Amino acid sequence: MTTEGSDPLLDRVARLANELGPALAPASHIELLEAITAAAKELFGAAACSLALLSEDGTELVFHVATGEGASDVLGVRMPSDQGVAGWVVSSGQPIAIEDLANDQRFAREVAETTGYVPTSILAMPLETERGRLGVISVLDRSNERGSDMDVLALFARQAALAIESGRVFADLGAALFGALAGASDDDELSELLERTSAESRGSQRRLGEIAATLNELAEAGPGERDLALDVLRRFLKYSRSRW
């Protein structure tokens, strides 16, 4: 964790904030995403709706949320992000509608092998915010097709992307806090230090199991550790205020 040139005080604050973040999240963002896909499926009268998110290194798309035909089989499925319709959408940032997928034998075979459901049509939209591209939302076999479908799915995609980002912000609260401080600071040296600490503090706490384990660890730490953590936080705040 500690790297040459980085401040141990900052490291500890970053770690603490990172660990507390998930505990503050108001609800599981997965529940929110499930509600969004269910609403999209219903509105389009579709056979299925799914969300595939980019893996951390960006090389794969992983199905995190799905509702409808083939949903249980597609969850957790990973596919390369540089292939296929979803790959095109996430790479180009452009939505696409394809109407006769079943005639594309290669596509049909690949999809059938993974989900058991072969759609005829797909409408796929990138999930992105101003800060980056996160994945793809796909709607299969819409029964109520309308000219405005792309714009409507863009609204769902926007909601889903913000929900995902918000979930990640809670998971990476420390990094987010330091990122914000770095952005707000006009002191180059401090800004650089904050950014570096922020990058180093990004753990693998995104997984729920790890989050729970971390929370347990905190609970067991005792009053002395809690006081120390609070003291560290106050000192850091005072320090950073004095530099603004």
Added chain:
Amino acid sequence: MVNPAWSWQFDPRVLKHVDALPLPARITREWAWEGADGAGVRVAIVDSGVEDGHPQVGRVNGAVAIEFDPEKDAAPRLVEGPHEDLFGHGTACAGVIRKLAPACEIHSIRVLGAGLSAHEDAFVTGLRWAIEQRFDVVNLSLGTSAQRYYSVFHELADLAYFNRVALVAAMANVTGPCFPGQYASVVSVAAREGEDPFSFLANPRPPVEFGAPGINVEVPWKDGGRIRATGNSFAAPHVSGLVALILSKHPGLTPFELKAILRSTAANAA
């Protein structure tokens, strides 16, 4: 039927006539491209690659891929030589261009699939290279909404304009910023209904200036396949193909002159 953003502007109930240039003689379609087949015109497709030998594409005359070394934080590299189309999208664009301008040269500049976080940097590198190579037409059925790229793409659009490189760009499929499609010097295109490749329209209300087929159109796809797809992506190559035809009959025209000809020969020009 899905209508990408901006396509409503080309609905016959909405679209108004545009004034053809008040020249002593009318610029006609016959004058503009009749008898032309695209011969002598070099078209670059900046996309996901183009499948060489696809029945609807034929020969790919040149290919360069923009790649990154994932282990190093280095600048993008240009890798010349044959490559595959990773998705099918670039092949779709090439097929549309080939349908209109069967004798033009098609060059693939692959900027997608090089790593997602680096997508825009690969795009910038590929586009800059295309302009430096002085391709006559560059088809851009992609774009970015990321504000931090506004100025770099603007610089490239100006560079293309002054070097007689016609940039033909699809507008984003959903309403919002789109670079480089929204710049004034770029020929921007959105999808309209219909299959006739020559039935393009001029829009008097910016930012998107031209409408061409792109709603539920049949296009070639990866591995020798064909699909029916919707997107402004498929409208842009219709106009790229037309520009290639015009340039093969009238070499050396500037992007400004090409735009004037397109506007005067649009189906709704009166």
